[in-house]
Amino acid sequence: MGKKSIDWVTLIPVLLLLCIGIIMVLSASSPTVVSGQNKDIYRLFKKQLGWGGVGLVLMMIFTNYHYRKLKKYVVAAAVVSLFSLVLVFGFEPRNGAQSWIIISGNQFQPSELVKICLVLILAQMMSSKGRKMASVEEGLIPALLMIGTVCALVLMEPDLGTTMVIAITSFIMLFAGGASIKHLSFLALVGIGAAAAAVAIAPYRMNRIFAFIDPFQDPGGIGFQITQSLYAIGSGGFMGVGLGGSMQKYYWVPEQHTDFIFSILSEELGFIGATFVIFLFILFAARGYRVAKNIKDDFGSLLACGLTSMILVEAIINIAVVTSSMPVTGITLPFISYGGSSLIFKMTAVGILLNISKYVDDDETFAVGKEVSGT
Numbered sequence: 001m002g003k004k005s006i007d008w009v010t011l012i013p014v015l016l017l018l019c020i021g022i023i024m025v026l027s028a029s030s031p032t033v034v035s036g037q038n039k040d041i042y043r044l045f046k047k048q049l050g051w052g053g054v055g056l057v058l059m060m061i062f063t064n065y066h067y068r069k070l071k072k073y074v075v076a077a078a079v080v081s082l083f084s085l086v087l088v089f090g091f092e093p094r095n096g097a098q099s100w101i102i103i104s105g106n107q108f109q110p111s112e113l114v115k116i117c118l119v120l121i122l123a124q125m126m127s128s129k130g131r132k133m134a135s136v137e138e139g140l141i142p143a144l145l146m147i148g149t150v151c152a153l154v155l156m157e158p159d160l161g162t163t164m165v166i167a168i169t170s171f172i173m174l175f176a177g178g179a180s181i182k183h184l185s186f187l188a189l190v191g192i193g194a195a196a197a198a199v200a201i202a203p204y205r206m207n208r209i210f211a212f213i214d215p216f217q218d219p220g221g222i223g224f225q226i227t228q229s230l231y232a233i234g235s236g237g238f239m240g241v242g243l244g245g246s247m248q249k250y251y252w253v254p255e256q257h258t259d260f261i262f263s264i265l266s267e268e269l270g271f272i273g274a275t276f277v278i279f280l281f282i283l284f285a286a287r288g289y290r291v292a293k294n295i296k297d298d299f300g301s302l303l304a305c306g307l308t309s310m311i312l313v314e315a316i317i318n319i320a321v322v323t324s325s326m327p328v329t330g331i332t333l334p335f336i337s338y339g340g341s342s343l344i345f346k347m348t349a350v351g352i353l354l355n356i357s358k359y360v361d362d363d364e365t366f367a368v369g370k371e372v373s374g375t
Contacts, residue, residue: 006063007357010287013280014335014350018055020265020277021336022048027243028264029257029338031250044257044338051340055347062351067300070352074124077117078146084110085153099157109341111154111162115169116349118150119306122170126177127298133178140183143174160198160205161329165313167191172309176292177302212327226324228252229263233274233323240270257338259330262322277336278319285312291357300356307349
């Protein structure tokens with residue numbers, strides 16, 4: 001299986017999303033920065049630009065690091081995942097959650113790294129078992145033990161949104177890895193029941209459900225965030241109000257540069273801009289799943305499937321929340337929302353995916369650059 005050059009059909013959408021994200025962070029974050037003690041309106045923009053640079057470096061490193069060599073880090077990935085998820089409970093909560101490791105004032109969200117680690121672990125586990133994945137005892141239970149442990153620790157932070165991303169991504173990988181439809185159907189019912197229970201025992205989560213059902217019933221209370229988001233999207237119309245012209249970002253839409261940046265993007269760039277961003281995610285996902293389908297190696301196929309699904313699931317959930325198509329979950333928009341941990345590790349995931357695409361034995365795969373031989 002010869003090594004080819006970078007697959008630009010996978011890369012270009014990511015680079016475009018990264019550029020759009022950096023620009024939107026500059027626009028959406030300016031009111032937040034000005035209202036704080038630091039009046040530099042470029043502060044968050046410069047941080048996002050720096051994180052984007054780090055992400056690009058890591059993406060290039062992993063693009064040129066053979067994905068099969070990642071197998072030797074599976075045990076380390078498991079240890080790091082569990083240790084970091086436990087370590088967060090030693091730090092003070094922020095915004096009601098213990099999701100961060102804080103060192104010298106710098107925040108690191110380990111769950112972003114854990115998502116990649118879990119995809120790697122499951123890819124190795126399922127590819128090594130092959131047809132045994134159809135068995136509960138030999139295939140499904142070992143995978144579920146790792147998935148369940150990670151989900152339980154993340155849910156304890158508490159972070160239901162990230163738990164959902166991990167669970168759905170893992171479910172897709174189990175399906176791709178050969179788990180029985182009957183077993184997966186049972187797991188889906190259990191997962192829905194567990195999610196319902198997690199919502200029922202937390203009043204703030206129940207409020208999010210009520211806000212989702214009818215946000216305009218209490219537009220100044222529990223429905224404030226979603227109603228303001230809808231006002232922003234509606235104000236954008238077809239062409240948008242123009243880059244930097246959003247009014248909703250001025251203390252109306254909460255988390256306007258993180259979780260709800262898509263509403264500001266829709267206001268400023270309109271239906272055309274929002275549709276273009278969605279198209280880029282669809283293009284990236286289609287290409288990622290094409291790589292997963294065409295790679296002849298089971299490990300590479302499952303790894304590509306998991307990484308693509310992780311990014312796609314987050315994008316779907318974020319856009320669904322912002323458009324009031326599902327309750328608020330606190331998931332950011334990949335490549336676009338402000339945040340270092342998310343951006344750096346998403347770019348890392350893209351680098352791994354690009355490396356896998358180099359080894360796809362498919363004459364129809366589009367690539368640019370100098371062809372090289374060997375593995």
